[in-house]
Amino acid sequence: MTAALSVRGLSKAFGGVQAVENVSFEVEAGQLLALIGPNGAGKTTCFNMLNGQLAPDSGSVTLEGRELVGLSPRRVWRLGVGRTFQITATFSSMTVLENVQMALISHRRRIAAMRPRTASLYRDEAMALLERVGMAAQAERACSILAYGDLKRVELAVALGNEPKLLLMDEPTAGMAPGERVELMALTAGIVRDRGTSVLFTEHDMDVVFGHADRIIVLNRGRLIAEGSPDTVRADPHVREIYLGAGTTFAL
Amino acid sequence: MGFYFTQFLTGLASASSLFLVAAGLSIIFGVTRIVNLAHGSFYMLGAYIAYSIVTSIDVGPVGFWLAVLAAAVAVGLIGVAVEMLLLRRIYHAPEMFQLLATFGVVLVVQDAALAIWGPADKLGPRAPGLDGAVRIFGELVPQYDLAMIVLGPLVLGAIWLLFHKTRWGTLVRAATQDRQMLGALGANQKVLFTSVFFAGAALAGLGGAAQVPREAVSLFTDLNIIAEAFVIVVVGGMGSILGAFLAAVLISELNAFGILIFPQITLVLMFLVMAVILVVRPWGLLGRPEFIARGPGEMPEAPYRPADGRLKLLGLAALLLLVAVPLAGDDFLMVLMVDVLLLALFATSLHFIMGPGGMVSFGHAAYFGLGAYGAAMLTKLLDTPMELAVAGGIAAAAAGAVVFGWFCVRLSGVYFAMLTLAFAQIGWSVVFQWGDVTGGDDGILNVWPAAWASSRIVFYYLTLALCTGAILFMRHLLYAPFGYGLRAGRDSPLRAEAIGIDVRMRQWHGFILAGAMSGLAGSLYAFSKGSVFPDIMAIPQSIDGLMMVLLGGVKTLSGPYVGAAAFHLLEDQISRLEFWRAILGVTILFLVIVFPQGLVGFLRQRLSRDEAAP
Numbered sequence: 001m002t003a004a005l006s007v008r009g010l011s012k013a014f015g016g017v018q019a020v021e022n023v024s025f026e027v028e029a030g031q032l033l034a035l036i037g038p039n040g041a042g043k044t045t046c047f048n049m050l051n052g053q054l055a056p057d058s059g060s061v062t063l064e065g066r067e068l069v070g071l072s073p074r075r076v077w078r079l080g081v082g083r084t085f086q087i088t089a090t091f092s093s094m095t096v097l098e099n100v101q102m103a104l105i106s107h108r109r110r111i112a113a114m115r116p117r118t119a120s121l122y123r124d125e126a127m128a129l130l131e132r133v134g135m136a137a138q139a140e141r142a143c144s145i146l147a148y149g150d151l152k153r154v155e156l157a158v159a160l161g162n163e164p165k166l167l168l169m170d171e172p173t174a175g176m177a178p179g180e181r182v183e184l185m186a187l188t189a190g191i192v193r194d195r196g197t198s199v200l201f202t203e204h205d206m207d208v209v210f211g212h213a214d215r216i217i218v219l220n221r222g223r224l225i226a227e228g229s230p231d232t233v234r235a236d237p238h239v240r241e242i243y244l245g246a247g248t249t250f251a252l
Numbered sequence: 253m254g255f256y257f258t259q260f261l262t263g264l265a266s267a268s269s270l271f272l273v274a275a276g277l278s279i280i281f282g283v284t285r286i287v288n289l290a291h292g293s294f295y296m297l298g299a300y301i302a303y304s305i306v307t308s309i310d311v312g313p314v315g316f317w318l319a320v321l322a323a324a325v326a327v328g329l330i331g332v333a334v335e336m337l338l339l340r341r342i343y344h345a346p347e348m349f350q351l352l353a354t355f356g357v358v359l360v361v362q363d364a365a366l367a368i369w370g371p372a373d374k375l376g377p378r379a380p381g382l383d384g385a386v387r388i389f390g391e392l393v394p395q396y397d398l399a400m401i402v403l404g405p406l407v408l409g410a411i412w413l414l415f416h417k418t419r420w421g422t423l424v425r426a427a428t429q430d431r432q433m434l435g436a437l438g439a440n441q442k443v444l445f446t447s448v449f450f451a452g453a454a455l456a457g458l459g460g461a462a463q464v465p466r467e468a469v470s471l472f473t474d475l476n477i478i479a480e481a482f483v484i485v486v487v488g489g490m491g492s493i494l495g496a497f498l499a500a501v502l503i504s505e506l507n508a509f510g511i512l513i514f515p516q517i518t519l520v521l522m523f524l525v526m527a528v529i530l531v532v533r534p535w536g537l538l539g540r541p542e543f544i545a546r547g548p549g550e551m552p553e554a555p556y557r558p559a560d561g562r563l564k565l566l567g568l569a570a571l572l573l574l575v576a577v578p579l580a581g582d583d584f585l586m587v588l589m590v591d592v593l594l595l596a597l598f599a600t601s602l603h604f605i606m607g608p609g610g611m612v613s614f615g616h617a618a619y620f621g622l623g624a625y626g627a628a629m630l631t632k633l634l635d636t637p638m639e640l641a642v643a644g645g646i647a648a649a650a651a652g653a654v655v656f657g658w659f660c661v662r663l664s665g666v667y668f669a670m671l672t673l674a675f676a677q678i679g680w681s682v683v684f685q686w687g688d689v690t691g692g693d694d695g696i697l698n699v700w701p702a703a704w705a706s707s708r709i710v711f712y713y714l715t716l717a718l719c720t721g722a723i724l725f726m727r728h729l730l731y732a733p734f735g736y737g738l739r740a741g742r743d744s745p746l747r748a749e750a751i752g753i754d755v756r757m758r759q760w761h762g763f764i765l766a767g768a769m770s771g772l773a774g775s776l777y778a779f780s781k782g783s784v785f786p787d788i789m790a791i792p793q794s795i796d797g798l799m800m801v802l803l804g805g806v807k808t809l810s811g812p813y814v815g816a817a818a819f820h821l822l823e824d825q826i827s828r829l830e831f832w833r834a835i836l837g838v839t840i841l842f843l844v845i846v847f848p849q850g851l852v853g854f855l856r857q858r859l860s861r862d863e864a865a866p
């Protein structure tokens with residue numbers, strides 16, 4: 001398999017805190033890669049450097065051979081990277097449908113258009129995406145009144161708006177009920193299968209991680225300490241120690 | 253050589269007063285997160301009070317400085333009163349409301365000053381003991397200037413000591429840097445806020461009082477000073493005292509030397525420097541980026557729905573009524589309605605950026621004024637026909653918005669508000685000072701419409717058609733991707749950028765469009781009055797626009813024109829009274845504290861409640 005995303009020697013410090021230190025890994029095409037680690041391990045910081053939100057101190061990120069470091073989030077998105085945020089970011093004054101339409105409008109570069117009515121643009125396509133994430137029934141509701149788990153789904157539909165090659169999902173199931181979590185990850189796995197999208201996601205729920213990830217990388221205090229198949233990582237004594245030491249309860 | 257050195261000293265002397273005001277503004281903002289528009293009023297009060305003391309008692313050298321100090325303390329106490337009576341109620345309100353409320357204070361203070369000290373400028377006597385001059389490099393330098401040069405660093409040192417050697421100072425610094433820490437203060441938070449207001453107001457008062465022997469104080473002082481203080485704080489960095497000092501020196505020196513090069517328009521120079529600094533360091537010389545972040549979000553507005561039948565009918569009825577106005581045969585009514593229509597367009601264009609765009613401009617009148625002056629100057633200087641002059645007015649306003657907007661959209665929240673205000677004030681000053689071209693205070697007269705449009709009725713219909721068209725156009729834009737892009741940038745810049753939307757570009761385009769529409773209103777205004785004066789681009793005009801939008805309701809689309817009509821009819825009544833500014837000020841305070849959702853917002857609430865009821 002070829003690498004869709006390749007990360008080399010990525011580092012970032014905030015003042016004295018070395019949030020991410022010399023991290024290297026690859027996401028292979030059509031793969032679901034989980035990035036796990038205790039709170040404050042540097043997962044979100046890593047994501048922010050992948051999609052241009054943060055400038056790394058050093059290192060390189062390439063998407064199908066193209067360097068992403070130095071590009072704005074906007075440019076990174078145009079190259080085919082979709083992102084969902086740990087704390088959901090949606091347009092709260094718009095409906096669910098309009099949120100998805102905005103991504104489609106931007107993708108087709110019609111965001112400055114003065115003539116058409118937004119409501120009429122790419123409606124069916126947006127509905128199809130909402131269908132896909134199970135939010136079609138709530139298409140006309142305002143985003144500001146949605147339950148948190150539903151917002152996460154909307155974000156996923158929005159992130160799919162540019163038919164991404166790579167999806168970055170930061171804790172996609174946080175705030176959902178256990179049943180919903182599995183359902184959402186199954187759905188994500190379906191997208192990977194159908195579209196060949198690669199996915200990098202972080203997650204605290206180990207059922208989700210071990211249930212769906214093709215491969216897992218483990219971050220602790222900014223460093224990559226283990227990587228491999230779910231079975232390898234499960235058996236890694238170092239990983240067990242960190243998780244038990246951090247007091248996170250889960251059965252490995 | 254000697255001459256330049258003297259000029260340099262003059263600059264330093266002026267820097268001290270400015271530094272005091274800016275430092276006060278900065279400290280208050282650091283702790284309370286309120287940008288106090290009334291800070292210039294505190295300065296003005298300090299100057300007036302000091303003037304009264306030194307002219308009514310025969311003070312000696314010591315007495316003079318005691319009088320200055322007494323004025324500072326008096327202003328500090330006034331600050332405490334403002335904080336306890338008013339600001340306490342709105343610490344959690346959106347920024348725009350806080351700014352407006354402090355502008356209400358500006359208006360009330362203006363009328364109070366007018367009542368107490370009268371309209372004439374007041375120049376204090378020279379300071380006893382420092383009324384001579386010293387010869388430096390062969391040039392005479394007033395002794396008092398030297399005292400001022402010492403005063404600035406002295407106060408800077410005193411603030412530093414206060415901040416680093418007292419418990420209060422530690423608290424102030426901690427509160428400025430770490431918002432969470434405020435919660436831990438509990439009841440003491442109130443005391444801290446009030447004491448900070450005292451200190452900040454007293455600094456402004458001190459700045460004003462110390463300036464009395466150097467410069468006359470007038471009823472314009474407040475807004476001139478606040479604009480300069482904003483520039484200094486923006487340049488120096490919000491929350492940084494040393495930054496304020498450096499910026500004050502920089503700006504004052506620029507004025508001192510700029511006057512030698514461009515005597516008419518030193519402010520343009522100030523603008524250029526500010527522009528350069530903002531491009532290189534958007535948060536100022538010594539500021540920190542965090543402060544640029546937006547305050548806590550408010551409740552989001554409801555999604556846009558297409559107008560339903562009932563609303564369309566209502567709109568049509570209103571339009572028919574407007575068409576029927578000339579039938580009344582009342583010339584005065586027609587003149588009034590032309591004003592209402594132009595203000596409605598002005599307010600709608602402001603709402604366009606501040607509602608959907610989330611960019612609260614405190615200087616939108618600049619574009620109204622550019623439109624009016626553009627059209628008037630084309631007519632007067634080049635004899636341009638009206639149709640072209642109106643187009644020229646729009647172009648002038650749009651060009652202004654292109655330039656100013658480019659800088660403004662780099663900032664957000666209070667920084668954006670301060671910068672728009674500073675730009676507008678600069679525009680006003682240029683028009684005001686550049687008498688040869690703009691007529692200065694005398695304005696430009698005899699700007700009459702083309703012959704075909706010179707009858708009242710025709711001009712009324714022309715205005716009605718253009719304003720209605722422009723308002724409907726903007727309404728349409730809000731339903732188009734253009735407007736949705738603006739809202740996306742306001743709702744979540746993070747999400748917008750993550751789906752490829754260039755938020756700044758969207759905001760800039762929105763800003764330019766709103767500027768152009770405001771320019772259309774302005775150029776028609778010039779022809780409707782037959783003249784233009786600098787007032788139409790002064791800060792009060794910008795604030796009037798905000799009042800109209802607020803009165804109608806920010807979160808509604810029809811709010812701005814309903815608000816403009818209501819506001820103008822109201823103003824038409826109260827402006828005949830003697831102390832109308834104070835009345836207006838109190839009205840603003842009432843609106844902000846009691847009626848924040850506006851007329852249309854209120855009606856909508858009532859309606860939806862009725863519908864919800866069984």
Ligand SMILES: Nc1ncnc2c1ncn2[C@@H]1O[C@H](COP(=O)(O)OP(=O)(O)OP(=O)(O)O)[C@@H](O)[C@H]1O
Nearest residue numbers: 014017019037038039040041042043044045046086
């Ligand atoms: N903007 C910032 N400024 C300073 N420190 C930061 C910043 N962002 C993150 N950090 C620090 O960097 C470290 C890594 O944070 P990060 O948010 O990446 O962790 P995370 O693995 O995503 O944690 P969580 O599981 O809680 O989301 C933490 O110590 C955090 O405090």
Ligand SMILES: [Mg+2]
Nearest residue numbers: 043044045086
């Ligand atoms: Mg995280």
